[in-house]
Amino acid sequence: MIVIGAGASGLNCARLVSREGLSVVVYEARERLGGRIRTHRPADGGPPLELGAQVVHGDRNPVHELLGPGRTRAVPRRVTARIVEDGANREMGALSSGRRAPWQLEAVLQRSPGVTGLSVASWLRAFGSTGAEAVAVLEWFRQNWAADPEELSAAGIARAHCGDTVGEGEFAVEGGFDRLPERLADGLDVRLGEPVRELLYEPGRVTVRTDAGVSSARAVVITVPPAVPVPGLPAWKLAAAADLPAGDGYCAVVTLDRVAPDTMIVFDVDGHTGFTRCAAGRSEVLVVAKADAAASLRTAGSELSALLATALPWTVGAAVLDVEVADWGRDPYTGGAFTAPRAGLEGAARRWAEPVDDTLFFAGEATVAGEQLPWVQGALASGERAAEQVLKALR
Structure with missing residues (x-):
């Protein structure tokens, strides 16, 4: 064979x-x-970063058994979570202050009957999602599904979640995915x-x-x-x-000349950088972007530092020492993220x-x-x- x-x-x-x-x-x-699956290993032997598949989803995921005991560990939940919205850097809690958070709306979609034939965007409109709430949840779906919500199948999303039996939690692979x-x-x-x-x-x-x-x-x-x-x-x-x-995807590890003061994850509601992550005491910034944000990063060039500075203010004035890119949207052997x-x-x-x-x-x-x-x-x-x-x- x-x-x-x-x-x-x-x-x-x-x-x-x-x-x-x-x-x-x-x-x-x-x-x-x-x-x-593509892993970046810092030159100084620091913790690996993932430029493709990010985490092992679920405590019953077959990856655990395939790798063997002790080869995976739970991803720490104690991180500073923030967003970029209307050009301002805010606490992640702003997404659920006076409105429904994107993850809450996706959870509702998973349990919603009668969504056959609807796109995610049309379902959100029918569900009454408007204004800032709609902007945030649409970008949330773009970044989690690498697709335009106007084309994304609401029924397909709901079935995919219902068909998932891997359990709860997120895990990292020791030594890299x-x-x-x-x-x-x-x-x-x-x-x-x-x-x-x-x-x-x-x-x-x-x-x-x-x-x-x-x-x-x-x-x-x-x-x-x-x-x-x-x-x-x-x-x-x-x-x-x-x-x-396949939806567009672009990941990058940006190494700076200074280290992060805190472990952070930032969701860019404005659609420029997707999800940005850094770890306390480390000089690497991981950017994982899909859909329009992937195209934005691909063409950022000299503006990359400005985009990072909005997501992570501690990077203002930092020099970029190295960038490793996984451009899935331009990769001839994948044609996109997923x-x-x-x-x-x-x-x-x-x-x-x-x-x-x-x-x-x-x-x-x-x-x-x-x-x-x-x-x-x-x-x-x-x-x-x-x-x-x-x-x-x-x-």
Whole structure:
């Protein structure tokens, strides 16, 4: 069997199939494992920062078991939480002072019946969200779902939350999130730096060509995002892929010439920087931006310091020593941050996940869009499903 893509879904699929005695080769275009898991390690050996998947969601997340005991730790809740709103830096509590906070409205949406066919924005208008409350919650959805709320499916969001069974809390991976793909890849034949240039298939046989040569197998599992072209797919698969665009995403670790006085997280309601984080005593600032905020940061250039100064006033006058960027929206092997369900296109994920002639199989977070949350647990689950489909077909 061949797997295309060495992210969480592809590696989990390959691991499970290999465990059943089948020969598996994994082709990965990048020179590293992990897909949209990418970890930054400060030069001085300080705590790692995540430029892709940020945290392990839930105390029952399969990541805990895959990594083993003691490899994850709860994310500290004692942080200073603030917002940027109308150009001013305020306490996060302002979002629930005289109005409904964004997270409260998302919780209501999760329990709301009769949202089929509605976008998140249209549901919010029907629910009576206006003014400053509406501005904040719309940006909240942009940053958490990497999509325009006018296009985001309200029903898909509600189903995804209901389909999530990983429990409560947020956890960090000791040593960095990229320990997960390393663990999943252990013992597998993974060919890094080998993008698939051509894919040919007939029932029961598939051939792929890379720069290193040609390989054949009885089945292939495609785990790259729908936004990334895969040559040789049937027209109906391409149509499903077109209905599953990935939202824009841009992450950066900015290293300054001074250290943070406090551990902070800042939500930019104004839509320029997404979420900004810093840790007391550390000189790195992590910026995680999606949708329009990603485009804003991508073109910030010399204005980056000014944007940071608004979110984190302690950075005023600080010199930027280094910037490491993960520009997911411009990454040719991802095409964006992740895939969110679009209103009116909720069936696209099921069409993208459907096997072809028991020969082409599909995994990745896009295959569960609108059914499960598109975080790492969704990717892992999709890899497990694809492995079960392959084993059933080949047996």
